[in-house]
Amino acid sequence: MKREIKAILQPFLVPKVLDALHEIPGIPAVTVSETRTFHLDGGHYQQVVQSKLEVIVPVELLAPVIEAIQSHGGTGRPDEGFIVVIPVESVLPTAR
Structure with missing residues (x-):
C-alpha cells in the first residue's frame, strides 16, 4: 500500500526538506512546484x-517522511503550511 504526501511550504524551506528526504533510504522522486x-x-x-x-x-x-517535513519545513507560525496524506490505489507508468 502506498500513500501520497502533499506539503505546502514556504519556498525558502524546500532545500532543507529535500536534504532531509534525501537521507531516508528508498525515497523515490519528489515533485516540487510553485503554488x-x-x-x-x-x-x-x-x-x-x-x-x-x-x-x-x-x-x-510514511512516518519518517512526515517527520522530515515537519522538522525541516515548518516556520512555527500557524497557517504557513500543512501536510496532507492520501491513500493511493495504484501507480501506473505513463508509457507501455
Whole structure:
C-alpha cells in the first residue's frame, strides 16, 4: 500500500526538506512546484506564493517522511503550511 504526501511550504524551506528526504533510504522522486495560496485577511484575499512538495511512498516510509517535513519545513507560525496524506490505489507508468 502506498500513500501520497502533499506539503505546502514556504519556498525558502524546500532545500532543507529535500536534504532531509534525501537521507531516508528508498525515497523515490519528489515533485516540487510553485503554488499560489489566497488567505482571507481583513475581508480581502491576500495572495501568497508557496511551494508544493509531492511524493508517493510505501506505508513503511510514511512516518519518517512526515517527520522530515515537519522538522525541516515548518516556520512555527500557524497557517504557513500543512501536510496532507492520501491513500493511493495504484501507480501506473505513463508509457507501455
